Amino acid sequence: MTTPSMLDAAQLGHLRHWDNLSRQLPHDWSLMHGKGAGEDDFGSYRFQLAYMIYGLALTHRHRLPAAPGVFRPVIQRLIDKLLMPDVWLYWRDVSRGGMVMNAHLSEGYHEEWDPVVRDNIMYSAYVQSCSLLHDALFADERYAAPGSLTFAHWSFFWGGEEKRFAYDRDSLSEHLYWQMVENGYLGIACEPNCVFQICNQPAILGFRLHDMITGGDRADEVVAGYQKAWADFGRLDDTGHYNQMILEDSRVVAPNALQAPWVDAWCGALMNTWNREFVRENYPRQVADFLIPGDDGTISVRSTPAMNVMGQTVVNDTCDTGWVAAWASEMGDRATLDGILAHVDRYMGPTWRDGGLYYPRNDTPTDGEGHRTEIEPMTGNVLLGYARLNVPDGLHELYQQPWGPEHFAEPALTEVGRDVEVSRAEVVDGVLHARVRRLGAGAGDEGAVVIGRLPASARLRIDGQEVGAGDAVRPVPEGLRIDVAPGTAHDVELVP
Amino acid sequence: MSAPATPPADIAFDLVDHHGTPVDAGSWAGAWLLVQFGFTSCRVVCPRALTKLTAALDELGEAADTVRPLYVSVDPDRDTPEVMRAFLAASYPRFTGLTGTAEQVDAAKRAFRVFARRRADPEDPDGYAVPHTAITYLVDPAGRLARHWPDTTDASAIVGDLRALL
Numbered sequence: 001m002t003t004p005s006m007l008d009a010a011q012l013g014h015l016r017h018w019d020n021l022s023r024q025l026p027h028d029w030s031l032m033h034g035k036g037a038g039e040d041d042f043g044s045y046r047f048q049l050a051y052m053i054y055g056l057a058l059t060h061r062h063r064l065p066a067a068p069g070v071f072r073p074v075i076q077r078l079i080d081k082l083l084m085p086d087v088w089l090y091w092r093d094v095s096r097g098g099m100v101m102n103a104h105l106s107e108g109y110h111e112e113w114d115p116v117v118r119d120n121i122m123y124s125a126y127v128q129s130c131s132l133l134h135d136a137l138f139a140d141e142r143y144a145a146p147g148s149l150t151f152a153h154w155s156f157f158w159g160g161e162e163k164r165f166a167y168d169r170d171s172l173s174e175h176l177y178w179q180m181v182e183n184g185y186l187g188i189a190c191e192p193n194c195v196f197q198i199c200n201q202p203a204i205l206g207f208r209l210h211d212m213i214t215g216g217d218r219a220d221e222v223v224a225g226y227q228k229a230w231a232d233f234g235r236l237d238d239t240g241h242y243n244q245m246i247l248e249d250s251r252v253v254a255p256n257a258l259q260a261p262w263v264d265a266w267c268g269a270l271m272n273t274w275n276r277e278f279v280r281e282n283y284p285r286q287v288a289d290f291l292i293p294g295d296d297g298t299i300s301v302r303s304t305p306a307m308n309v310m311g312q313t314v315v316n317d318t319c320d321t322g323w324v325a326a327w328a329s330e331m332g333d334r335a336t337l338d339g340i341l342a343h344v345d346r347y348m349g350p351t352w353r354d355g356g357l358y359y360p361r362n363d364t365p366t367d368g369e370g371h372r373t374e375i376e377p378m379t380g381n382v383l384l385g386y387a388r389l390n391v392p393d394g395l396h397e398l399y400q401q402p403w404g405p406e407h408f409a410e411p412a413l414t415e416v417g418r419d420v421e422v423s424r425a426e427v428v429d430g431v432l433h434a435r436v437r438r439l440g441a442g443a444g445d446e447g448a449v450v451i452g453r454l455p456a457s458a459r460l461r462i463d464g465q466e467v468g469a470g471d472a473v474r475p476v477p478e479g480l481r482i483d484v485a486p487g488t489a490h491d492v493e494l495v496p
Numbered sequence: 497m498s499a500p501a502t503p504p505a506d507i508a509f510d511l512v513d514h515h516g517t518p519v520d521a522g523s524w525a526g527a528w529l530l531v532q533f534g535f536t537s538c539r540v541v542c543p544r545a546l547t548k549l550t551a552a553l554d555e556l557g558e559a560a561d562t563v564r565p566l567y568v569s570v571d572p573d574r575d576t577p578e579v580m581r582a583f584l585a586a587s588y589p590r591f592t593g594l595t596g597t598a599e600q601v602d603a604a605k606r607a608f609r610v611f612a613r614r615r616a617d618p619e620d621p622d623g624y625a626v627p628h629t630a631i632t633y634l635v636d637p638a639g640r641l642a643r644h645w646p647d648t649t650d651a652s653a654i655v656g657d658l659r660a661l662l
Contacts, residue, residue, distance in 0.1 A: 178609045
């Protein structure tokens with residue numbers, strides 16, 4: 001395989017920011033609060049957590065394939081957060097219905113605590129696909145263990161007995177599959193009665209990953225059924241943009257009536273996994289409707305005015321800028337992506353904190369000269385990093401080309417201390433090449449890496465010099481531990 | 497609303513067969529049930545599935561004697577026992593047709609997690625079709641779902657699976 005490039009400072013900054021967010025204390029969601037209340041909308045914690053995991057998976061798969069030690073612990077911590085009740089308790093209320101599009105059905109709904117048992121694919125598919133990404137990328141069975149995906153909540157102050165719902169990657173995937181079957185493969189609803197195209201794509205990715213691990217063919221079956229079911233309604237609306245969703249009861253399709261960028265961008269980025277030609281055929285015309293050229297090659301993304309419903313203005317993090325950037329990265333549209341990144345770097349306040357790069361939330365629509373400045377946590381924390389770290393067809397390749405057993409036999413950085421930055425990690429012609437840099441003065445394991453899966457009689461070189469066992473390099477049960485010396489970056493090679 | 501959809505496990509249904517006799521999942525003691533849902537006016541999916549399953553059972557030989565092929569209607573308004581008997585006797589005589597009241601059929605659909613929904617079809621003499629789940633189910637003699645196949649699975653793969661299971 002080829003690695004596109006060594007990671008640059010901005011890419012490393014995004015990875016560090018995700019690592020920082022993954023280490024926040026339980027229930028500390030600093031920097032992640034969006035404009036909306038109640039974890040209802042598109043900037044919710046669940047989306048930020050899931051797309052950090054997707055971004056980490058893409059980076060590992062395509063840019064740092066020989067550094068599982070960078071990604072595995074971060075993904076595990078983010079999944080831990082994804083399972084926290086702060087993230088899914090909204091479902092107890094949303095499951096009762098009552099939104100504009102299902103208000104007439106509310107009497108048939110009841111309060112549901114289990115956040116994955118019915119509907120709510122906008123959450124369940126992320127738990128499913130993220131746990132399967134972990135196990136597929138690390139050849140692990142962590143989330144196959146019974147109860148490894150458990151949703152639990154108990155309060156001293158209210159609610160009586162503990163609520164506890166135990167699943168694992170297999171039981172959850174099985175559960176989602178049968179919901180798909182029962183819905184004629186049209187998809188599973190998000191809010192009751194509302195089946196979004198977007199939110200069923202992660203479930204399809206999850207089925208594919210599950211097939212990779214177990215040897216089944218559920219993804220092909222679901223995709224075939226999905227294609228057939230949506231053929232009755234059309235995947236695109238009359239203007240050529242993606243249909244947003246379908247109402248289960250009436251079979252009425254909701255088009256992208258406002259031509260909201262996030263609808264096309266989010267759907268297109270994800271659907272490229274299994275429907276590449278279709279997505280690419282429509283991309284140039286669709287994206288052209290959303291872009292505003294600026295000065296010096298900058299490009300901003302327009303948003304549609306907030307909806308007004310029942311006399312209320314809908315408060316929502318659209319994440320238009322972030323989703324169009326992510327979509328452009330998946331399409332390999334370098335010009336658009338570079339233009340958007342130039343705009344956000346100039347007008348959206350890139351900020352470094354604890355070694356991490358992000359763009360802090362800003363609710364002000366524009367600056368005095370009309371340049372767009374509004375940015376949501378989902379875009380500033382997650383999607384711009386995702387776009388920078390993705391490669392053309394990144395998700396597509398992740399879906400279509402799983403790693404085989406030969407990958408997991410190659411030497412790799414299986415453990416990476418928090419104080420070490422890894423900007424290169426790949427195996428070329430049997431030789432492990434890594435570039436590592438010590439960030440600060442972290443003690444002990446924080447400043448060390450472990451090379452695991454060592455070939456017999458392998459020789460270690462650091463900065464071109466062969467190195468034997470000593471104070472800084474020593475055998476450990478997992479392989480070879482290296483204490484990374486402070487200062488500039490070091491090139492590490494393991495030659496079989 | 498999507499109902500909770502745990503995988504089908506213990507299968508239960510109460511229907512009538514194409515002779516008008518009430519039947520349930522225990523009516524064929526000791527047999528494996530090979531179950532296909534559909535409707536006799538179906539022009540493409542059902543004929544293809546029933547032809548494939550007939551070929552699979554032919555290929556299976558004597559082992560097929562332990563299998564009871566069932567064809568369950570999702571269109572009880574049109575698929576009376578008489579209609580199903582005539583339809584199956586003409587082209588798919590291995591199969592026993594099952595139908596019932598709308599409530600009985602709905603309960604059977606829920607038991608197997610089957611989707612079916614009537615929609616307009618100008619090419620149909622009655623003006624409607626009933627698109628439906630085309631999965632084939634295998635229920636073991638204890639009444640538990642043992643296997644299922646999407647309609648893309650070919651006859652030889654089904655034969656291989658049946659030989660391994662029976």
